[in-house]
Structures are given as structure tokens and as C-alpha cells.
Amino acid sequence: MALVMxxxxxxxxxxxxxxxxxxxxxxxxxxxCDTTVAADALRRxxxxxxxxxxxxxxxxxxxxxxxxxxxxxxxxxHDTILLTRDAHTMGRLVEAGAVLxxxxxxxxxDGPETTEITDGYFLTRxxxxxxxxxxxxxxxxxxxxxxxxxxVDAAPILGADAS
Amino acid sequence: MRALLITHGDLGRSMLDGAxxxxxxxxxxxxxxxxxxxxxxxxxxxxxxxxRDDGDALMMVDVGGGSCGVAARLAAADRPRTWVLGGANLxxxxxxxxxxxQLGAEDLVAKMLDRAHNAIAVLDATPSR
Numbered sequence: 239m240a241l242v243m244x245x246x247x248x249x250x251x252x253x254x255x256x257x258x259x260x261x262x263x264x265x266x267x268x269x270x271c272d273t274t275v276a277a278d279a280l281r282r283x284x285x286x287x288x289x290x291x292x293x294x295x296x297x298x299x300x301x302x303x304x305x306x307x308x309x310x311x312x313x314x315x316h317d318t319i320l321l322t323r324d325a326h327t328m329g330r331l332v333e334a335g336a337v338l339x340x341x342x343x344x345x346x347x348d349g350p351e352t353t354e355i356t357d358g359y360f361l362t363r364x365x366x367x368x369x370x371x372x373x374x375x376x377x378x379x380x381x382x383x384x385x386x387x388x389x390v391d392a393a394p395i396l397g398a399d400a401s
Numbered sequence: 402m403r404a405l406l407i408t409h410g411d412l413g414r415s416m417l418d419g420a421x422x423x424x425x426x427x428x429x430x431x432x433x434x435x436x437x438x439x440x441x442x443x444x445x446x447x448x449x450x451x452x453r454d455d456g457d458a459l460m461m462v463d464v465g466g467g468s469c470g471v472a473a474r475l476a477a478a479d480r481p482r483t484w485v486l487g488g489a490n491l492x493x494x495x496x497x498x499x500x501x502x503q504l505g506a507e508d509l510v511a512k513m514l515d516r517a518h519n520a521i522a523v524l525d526a527t528p529s530r
Contacts, residue, residue: 248439
């Protein structure tokens with residue numbers, strides 16, 4: 239019982255997460271760390287409705303997320319997936335002191351100022367910097383849509399070295 | 402009433418292609434895939450489609466709780482006379498093609514749901530012998 243996945247996904251709560259991640263990992267809780275969603279009742283209600291009732295969802299602003307991530311790590315009663323929409327936000331959590339051994343980039347689509355880094359994954363410069371920093375701090379980072387699909391190590395692609 | 406079919410991958414294109422092979426008629430229906438779209442990007446795409454016309458608008462999504470459904474509902478949140486239907490299947494699309502010009506929005510939606518629901522059934526089951 240712990241934090242079973244830290245996932246970067248620009249769709250946040252959707253089928254790949256609910257079915258593709260929660261089921262194989264037996265996760266029963268999502269911790270959605272996102273400024274926009276935390277402040278938007280409509281988005282929160284749509285994401286809540288997207289998940290089956292047995293999956294609990296907590297929304298938190300990244301500014302106040304550190305203790306919630308730690309609580310998820312220590313929670314003996316739940317298996318939690320941490321979600322951020324971009325690498326920059328996940329990087330902020332790590333910089334703030336969140337202990338994450340492994341981060342999965344599950345979905346990063348084309349958008350403003352993005353570059354395709356590897357097949358179907360698009361990152362901004364800020365995202366790439368955040369990921370390199372995370373890797374430098376010893377966090378293992380990979381590209382993987384869902385558990386069970388092929389894993390692509392992000393470090394060599396990003397030209398990053400683990401410390 | 403114009404329609405937008407929002408699906409994962411090529412499902413929408415294939416479904417519309419299949420439906421048009423059964424009922425070949427021009428209809429104001431467009432498709433969009435969630436491929437290559439994050440949530441906000443897909444929602445913006447749908448919002449642009451909605452803003453092209455003030456009239457009744459219908460969106461069909463494959464999975465209501467997926468990014469297609471969430472994006473459609475986000476885009477439709479403040480727009481009147483907009484319907485978002487989940488569980489899009491071929492009978493639903495066929496019913497749209499065959500009745501979109503004949504029925505008002507409420508009746509068309511009711512018929513589409515009825516046909517879509519009724520298509521999901523155990524057609525045959527062989528008992529153990």
C-alpha cells in the first residue's frame with residue numbers, strides 16, 4: 239500500500255489511467271496535482287464522474303501537494319497513482335522534496351512550444367529541463383503509455399545522466 | 402442538427418465509413434480523433450467546432466469517461482442546445498444519418514439512444530449440453 243505510480247499525462251483522468259493503470263496496479267486512489275483542475279469545479283466533477291465509484295480522487299494544487307504526496311506514500315489503506323499534466327509540475331514536486339523513485343511519462347501530446355522527443359511524446363523545453371533535473375536527482379524516468387506496454391528509458395533520449 | 406463524432410484512434414472514421422456504406426446520405430457530421438490531442442487541445446478543437454454555428458449541436462463520444470467525453474463536456478458546458486452522447490456505436494451513427502433531417506433535436510437524440518441501447522444484446526446463447 240503506497241504510491242504505486244507517479245504519472246505525467248496531459249489528459250489526467252481518462253481511460254488509460256482508469257483501466258490501463260488502476261486495474262493492473264490495483265490502485266484505488268488518484269491524486270491529481272494540477273493548478274487548473276484544483277481551481278475548476280466543472281473539471282473536478284467531470285474527472286470524478288469519469289472514474290468508477292471504487293476509485294477515490296483527490297485534487298490538489300501543486301503549491302500544496304507535497305504533504306499530500308507524502309501522505310499517499312505513507313497511506314497503508316490505499317494504493318495511489320499521482321498524476322500531473324506535465325513534467326514541469328512533476329519536477330516542481332520533486333524540487334519541493336517529494337520522494338519519487340520512478341516517474342512515468344504516459345501521455346504528452348503535441349501542443350504549443352513542444353517538440354517530439356520520441357514516438358508520440360511531445361515536450362516543451364521546460365519539461366525537458368525538469369526531466370533532466372529529476373533524472374539528475376536519481377529519479378528513474380521512462381516513457382510508457384500503460385503498464386505492460388514497452389518501456390522507453392528517458393535518460394538517453396534526453397541526454398540526461400543520473401547522479 | 403450537425404454532429405461531431407469524437408473517438409479514440411480511427412474508430413470514428415471507421416464507424417462513419419461503415420455507416421455510410423449502409424446508409425449513403427450526405428449529413429452534417431464530422432469526426433475528430435483524440436490521437437495527437439491532450440485534453441485541453443481536444444477540448445479547444447471541439448469548442449471551435451461548436452462556435453462555428455449557434456444552432457443545435459450533437460456530439461457522440463465512444464467512452465464517456467475518457468478524454469473524448471471529458472473534452473466534449475468541457476467544451477459544451479456553457480452552450481445551450483448541445484447534446485453529448487456516450488457509448489457511440491454503429492446503430493447510433495446510422496440513426497443519426499437516417500433521421501437527422503426529419504426529427505427535432507430531442508426526438509432525434511431519443512431515437513439514437515433507443516437504437517444504440519437496443520443493439521446491445523445477447524443475440525444467441527448456446528446452453529451447455
